[in-house]
Amino acid sequence: MKCWWEHLMHLPDDLSEMGVVLSRVNNSYTAASGEPVNTVQTVSSISNREVNSTDSEHSSVIPIQSKVCEPEEVLIPALPEVACMERGYVTPQQVYNLLNAEEGQPALYDPYYILVLDCRSADRYKDSHVVTARASVTVIHPALGCLISCIELQKYCIILLYAEYGCSPVGSVKARADAPDLQRCFFQLSDLGMDPVILLGGFSAFHALYPFLCTPRMVLVEPERHMLTIYPSEILEGALYQGSATQASDYRIIKNLHITHVVNATANCPNAFPNTLCYLRLRLTDDGQQDLVEALPLASRFINAALKADPAGRVLVHCSMGRSRSSALTLAFLMQHRQWSLLHALRWLKERRACTAPNLNFLRQLITYEEQLFGSRLTSLDDIRR
The missing domain is CATH 3.90.190.10 (Protein tyrosine phosphatase superfamily)
Structure with missing residues (x-):
């Protein structure tokens, strides 16, 4: 698919004072005269001119002007809209960026960067889970309590929990009914001095957006983490x-x-x-x-x-x-x-x-x-x- 954007073309000198009509012919472009026009889209040191285009199905009109980047009107500053979320929750998009964070090297390569606990059934975990997730019972067992020491838990920068679904406030009657294992893990970790966060919408919401970051494989140790694809x-x-x-x-x-x-x-x-x-x-x-x-x-x-x-x-x-x-x-x-x-x-x-x-x-x-x-x-x- 060739791009209709031709803003950065280096035009011959004799075309610099006029608009140029470019037509697409066999993945190349010609001027109105029929002569080929260079369409390399690069900028290294561009002359002081602004290039605009209006595209149609078959052509682009590129008027050359003498001035660069003067806004048509002064903009009025606006503030970014921030979604209102209850404390203790993170969105699927935030989790995506956490999993792909880079600082020197990908953060996910560090086994102690993030502890992801899947609070669903064992069968659902085996079917597919968020990459690097562990089954919650391997960390917070219903009968045996916490299977990882507090000292070990404190090494993690982030502890993330998720159920299959779930947007109910932490501790609410509905949350306890919908995801009892997640609620138990959350409060047990909190009692140990941890500050866990919950994936808003659960695994289903994350998988709908980022299925490529879900897997049936267990990825825990550092060599396995180094094999993971890190996304933009x-x-x-x-x-x-x-x-x-x-x-x-x-x-x-x-x-x-x-x-x-x-x-x-x-x-x-x-x-x-x-x-x-x-x-x-x-x-x-x-x-x-x-x-x-x-x-x-x-x-x-x-x-x-x-x-x-x-x-x-x-x-x-x-x-x-x-x-x-x-x-x-x-x-x-x-x-x-x-x-x-x-x-x-x-x-x-x-x-x-x-x-x-x-x-x-x-x-x-x-x-x-x-x-x-x-x-x-x-x-x-x-x-x-x-």
Whole structure:
């Protein structure tokens, strides 16, 4: 599937002062004159011009302008909408990001990162469970009590419990009737000084969204964990993802997440599936000299168009490690199309991808971009560093 986006084309000099009509012919494009036009979608150092397009079934019109990225109107800052949830619960999307968290290396490789307890029947556990989950009776036994010492339990960063279904408040009569084993585990762990959390909607809700993170196999020890596939972080539910070049080149990941569009922000990694996915290639370097003045609005428009398409696409933004360049582009989109300040966008992103770390040069340019979008500076470097 070739992409209709042609925003980043390097046009010949004699076309620089006019709109160019491009027609799709045998997976290539020609100008109105019939002469071939270079359609490589890359940006390294782009001249100061803004490229827009309107697509039809067969063509794209690309007017060339002399100025870059001046917003049509000043945006009004908005606050991210945060779902109201009872304390002690986590959503399936939060669990997805916990299982795929990276900080130096994938957190799931650490056997003491997360203890997942399946509080369903033994048969349901054997049929399928969340990856790395243990049957709850192997830890909290109805008759024998806790089979793992408190010292051992305290080594875990997170203790997650789930039943088959369940959204009832912890300790309620309905919760005790619907998932007695989960309630027993929750209160026994709490009595031991632990702070367990419960998967909202249970296994059924998680499996409906992320069946590829469910398995009949027991995965407990560290060597087995190192064999697990680590997925990109989910920034907007079922819509926007951020990750590494390695993840972007793994077709199983692309297929399981139903990715349709990719923003490739690496300097040297080629587009992995150019005949299948729609790409925006931005040749960026992660250093103090890289100029993002054109990359930020181009990436924002590309992501927004993909998410607003009918049917809606799913976008993966990646650089080499998924920390700096990709974060800058994701933040620009959240600022421009969610109307969040840089500070709110950064907090949102870090909650979903803990390894987010745009370099200082990018942060300064994002602050300038924020001022362009909103008409005033809303975030300072001191705000970000707090």
